Structures are given as structure tokens and as C-alpha cells.
Amino acid sequence: MGNYEANVMEKPISILLVEDDHDFRDSCARWMQRKGHHVVAAASGAEALAICQRHDFDVGVIDLNMPGMSGIELLQRIRGDNIDLEVVILTGQGTIESAVQAMKMGASDYLTKPCPLGELEHHCALAHERSLLRRENQQLKAILSRNQTVARLVGDSPEMKRVAKWIERIAPTDKPVLITGESGTGKEVVAKSIWRASHLSHNPFVTINCAALPETLVESELFGHQKGSFTGATADKPGLFEVASGGTLFIDELGEMPLSLQPKLLRVLEDGSMRRIGSHKERKVNVRVIAATNRDLSEDVQNGSFREDLFYRVNVLPIDLPPLRNHVSDVDQLIDYFMPDGWSIDAAARHAMNEHPWPGNVRELINVIQRATILADNDEITLDDLPRELTHHDRKHDGEGISHRHGVGDDTSDRLDDIAKDHILYILDRENGNKAKSARVLGIHRRKLYRLLERYHLTGQTASSSDNESSSIVADVFD
Numbered sequence: 001m002g003n004y005e006a007n008v009m010e011k012p013i014s015i016l017l018v019e020d021d022h023d024f025r026d027s028c029a030r031w032m033q034r035k036g037h038h039v040v041a042a043a044s045g046a047e048a049l050a051i052c053q054r055h056d057f058d059v060g061v062i063d064l065n066m067p068g069m070s071g072i073e074l075l076q077r078i079r080g081d082n083i084d085l086e087v088v089i090l091t092g093q094g095t096i097e098s099a100v101q102a103m104k105m106g107a108s109d110y111l112t113k114p115c116p117l118g119e120l121e122h123h124c125a126l127a128h129e130r131s132l133l134r135r136e137n138q139q140l141k142a143i144l145s146r147n148q149t150v151a152r153l154v155g156d157s158p159e160m161k162r163v164a165k166w167i168e169r170i171a172p173t174d175k176p177v178l179i180t181g182e183s184g185t186g187k188e189v190v191a192k193s194i195w196r197a198s199h200l201s202h203n204p205f206v207t208i209n210c211a212a213l214p215e216t217l218v219e220s221e222l223f224g225h226q227k228g229s230f231t232g233a234t235a236d237k238p239g240l241f242e243v244a245s246g247g248t249l250f251i252d253e254l255g256e257m258p259l260s261l262q263p264k265l266l267r268v269l270e271d272g273s274m275r276r277i278g279s280h281k282e283r284k285v286n287v288r289v290i291a292a293t294n295r296d297l298s299e300d301v302q303n304g305s306f307r308e309d310l311f312y313r314v315n316v317l318p319i320d321l322p323p324l325r326n327h328v329s330d331v332d333q334l335i336d337y338f339m340p341d342g343w344s345i346d347a348a349a350r351h352a353m354n355e356h357p358w359p360g361n362v363r364e365l366i367n368v369i370q371r372a373t374i375l376a377d378n379d380e381i382t383l384d385d386l387p388r389e390l391t392h393h394d395r396k397h398d399g400e401g402i403s404h405r406h407g408v409g410d411d412t413s414d415r416l417d418d419i420a421k422d423h424i425l426y427i428l429d430r431e432n433g434n435k436a437k438s439a440r441v442l443g444i445h446r447r448k449l450y451r452l453l454e455r456y457h458l459t460g461q462t463a464s465s466s467d468n469e470s471s472s473i474v475a476d477v478f479d
């Protein structure tokens with residue numbers, strides 16, 4: 001017996017046994033139970049259907065010739081009621097034709113009686129394996145279709161129109177695409193738009209994020225592995241290149257791809273050939289690769305962290321996404337698109353959002369709207385519901401901002417102090433008050449952040465301005 005068969009036979013199976021012959025039913029049920037399987041026996045089709053309403057089984061073993069409801073009728077009812085069950089038919093010598101009919105109706109197998117119980121168990125195990133594969137397949141399809149719900153690319157500024165036109169041009173080509181742009185500019189939305197506009201849109205769109213996985217996992221996720229090739233590789237596993245075969249693979253954060261793995265990626269891009277980890281078998285895949293990065297890959301090529309040949313291979317069709325600050329005319333449309341149904345935003349808040357530079361791009365805008373809808377009363381977003389960074393910015397433009405609070409004639413260092421203080425508050429807010437994270441983002445030591453917060457009187461909830469004490473803060477933050 002090969003490894004595969006041994007594995008198949010080891011798994012306990014839940015079996016529904018439908019057999020009118022009392023002796024066979026009894027001995028078969030006891031034998032299967034002794035082998036570790038879970039068996040429920042029914043003496044008729046009607047009894048079996050009633051049991052199926054209450055319990056799920058992996059496999060049904062159904063005798064064809066039963067008084068009352070025959071095995072064929074029972075199978076029809078099972079299929080008609082969408083009961084998820086692999087069926088093995090038991091038939092006498094004279095009824096093989098009916099068994100063939102049962103197979104056409106979706107039974108997975110049939111055996112002629114009398115049959116050794118070991119053989120019946122083996123057929124049940126194979127049917128069980130089929131049901132596991134079928135369920136796994138359904139799950140994968142569900143995951144893929146979830147992946148495939150595509151966000152619309154919002155914006156009709158000249159910049160976004162240029163992106164949309166470029167997408168239309170390159171989508172049908174099947175060539176690799178490299179999407180660049182700051183974080184939150186919509187690289188994944190663009191990748192999905194390309195896939196949707198391509199002739200591969202009916203095939204899978206599969207995503208991997210190189211930055212979200214530990215280096216060691218990226219290779220096995222992308223290329224798969226053979227059982228036993230490393231600790232924890234308990235079964236053969238296809239990689240995403242195989243899963244996506246015939247479709248599109250979106251490699252997000254390509255700039256984070258380990259240097260050691262880059263030759264393997266180059267090879268699959270060049271001629272579609274790859275090997276699973278630990279396997280000598282060469283496999284051919286046919287995948288369109290769309291990659292994205294917020295790094296400057298040509299710079300990475302210069303400093304040796306990205307292979308030049310791979311860069312040229314993926315950079316056949318580049319798309320550079322503009323940061324939101326470069327197409328602010330889309331902000332209104334984005335607000336309206338991401339605001340929940342039934343909500344509105346008042347003019348002051350809309351103005352503030354139009355004035356903000358959006359360093360976190362569209363992702364930041366979505367977060368601001370989501371946060372505001374949690375804080376706001378009466379389904380209307382107002383200035384009070386926006387983060388400080390946005391409202392301060394707005395007041396500055398209204399002439400009531402920093403210069404008002406500090407009085408006319410304040411010197412430049414006071415203004416910088418205020419900007420530094422606002423920036424700290426903004427980062428703290430963005431990182432949900434997490435000081436360690438905020439300090440990292442600000443590029444200062446955590447102890448320094450605490451010192452600054454004390455000096456600014458920001459250790460409590462409110463941020464009261466204290467001009468006298470703030471004079472050396474700018475130097476402190478930026479030194």
C-alpha cells in the first residue's frame with residue numbers, strides 16, 4: 001500500500017449505512033466501529049432521510065435493493081435535498097445496470113455484494129477523501145470569489161483619468177505590470193482593475209504580500225513545497241503560482257522580496273518554470289504577474305538589494321500612482337463614495353478635508369470618514385468629528401490657527417514649535433495613543449516622547465498650549 005493510500009485509510013470516517021438486511025447491517029456496523037469509524041445504521045430509505053435531517057456524514061453506504069424506497073430513489077432525494085454526502089452503492093450481481101445509473105446520478109462508487117468488509121472500508125475511505133477535496137475546493141473558490149469583489153477606482157481628475165486610460169491599454173496584454181506609489185494610493189485597487197479588464201478576468205486573482213510574511217514563508221507560499229522538505233511540511237502543498245495558474249498573481253510589496261528568492265521569481269517570469277521546495281519535479285505555470293511596491297526599486301537596484309535583471313523583467317509596463325495631494329480635486333468624490341448611505345458632511349468639515357495634505361493618501365481619508373461616523377451625532381460629519389490635524393489645518397487657513405493662538409509677530413521658532421506639537425498629537429492619534437509606536441514613527445526615543453509630552457502638558461487628555469515652555473521643543477524633536 002502506497003503512502004497516499006495509507007494516509008487515506010487512517011482517517012476516521014462518519015458513515016451512514018442504509019441496508020435492509022439486518023445481519024449484514026449489524027455485522028458491517030460493528031466491524032467499521034471497531035476500525036474507529038463512526039457509523040449510524042438505517043433499515044430503510046425513509047429512516048435514512050430522517051437521520052440526514054439531524055446529522056452530517058462523510059459517506060453514505062446505500063443498498064440498491066430495498067423494499068419501499070429503493071437505493072436509487074434515496075439517492076435522488078439526497079441530491080434533491082442538497083445533502084452533502086458521498087455515496088457508495090451496494091448492489092447484487094443482477095443489478096449492475098442500476099448501479100451504473102446510480103453513478104450517473106452522482107454516486108461516487110459501487111460494490112457488488114457479497115463484498116469483504118475491508119474492501120468496503122477502502123472504498124469508503126476513497127469516497128471520504130473525495131468529499132474532503134470537494135469541500136476544500138469549495139472553500140478555495142469562496143476565498144477566491146471574496147478576493148474578487150473589486151473596489152472601483154474613484155476619481156476623475158486628469159491624474160486619475162490618465163491612470164484609468166493606462167489600465168485600459170495594458171490590461172489585455174498579459175505582460176507583467178509594476179505598480180508604484182505611496183502607501184494607500186490604491187495600488188491593489190489598480191491591480192484588480194487591470195485583472196478585471198483583462199481576458200483573464202474569469203480566472204483567479206491571487207494575492208501575496210511579501211511584507212506581511214516572514215522571509216522563510218514567502219518561498220513556500222509562492223512556490224509550494226514537498227512533504228518533509230522542512231520541519232512542519234507535513235503534506236505536499238502547491239504554491240500560489242500553481243493556484244493562480246491560468247490567472248493573475250498580484251505580488252504586493254515586491255521590494256520586500258528576499259534577495260535569495262529573486263532568481264526563482266525571475267525564472268518563473270521568464271519561462272513559466274518552477275519547482276516546489278524539496279522537489280526535483282519541474283512544473284510549468286502560466287500566470288500573469290502584477291507587482292506593486294512603495295519603494296524606489298531602481299534605487300534598490302543601485303544599492304544591491306534588488307536584482308537588476310528582475311527589475312527589468314517586472315518593469316515592462318510601469319504605472320506610477322499619484323499621491324492624493326497631487327489630485328486633490330478628487331477629494332470630494334472620494335468623500336461621497338466612502339461616506340455610508342444616509343450620511344452627510346457639513347461645509348466646514350468638507351472644506352477641512354479638502355485642505356488636508358493626506359500623507360496616508362486614500363487609505364487615510366477612508367479612516368478619517370470611518371472614525372468620524374463613529375464620533376458624529378445625527379448622521380452628519382462636522383469639524384468636531386475630524387482629527388485635530390485636519391481641523392488645525394483648516395483653522396490655519398481661516399486665519400485663526402497658529403498665528404491667532406500665538407499672537408501676531410510670533411517668531412518662526414514658535415510656529416515650528418506649534419507644528420511639531422501638532423504633529424506629535426497627530427501621530428499619537430493615528431497610532432491610537434500607542435506611545436512606543438508613535439515614537440518609532442516620529443524617529444525619536446520613547447523616553448524623549450514622554451519628555452516632550454510633559455513639556456507640552458500633553459500627558460493628560462487635552463493639549464493646552466504653553467508658549468513659555470515650548471521654545472526649545474523644536475530642537476528637541478528634530479535633533
Ligand SMILES: Nc1ncnc2c1ncn2[C@@H]1O[C@H](COP(=O)(O)OP(=O)(O)OP(=O)(O)O)[C@@H](O)[C@H]1O
Nearest residue numbers: 151152153154183184185186187188189294362363
Ligand atoms: N482611487 C481610489 N478609488 C477608490 N478606492 C481607493 C482608491 N485609492 C485607494 N483606495 C482605497 O484605499 C484603500 C487603500 O488602497 P490600497 O490597499 O489599494 O493601497 P496600496 O497603494 O496598495 O497601499 P499599500 O502600499 O499600503 O499596500 C483601499 O481601501 C482602497 O479601496
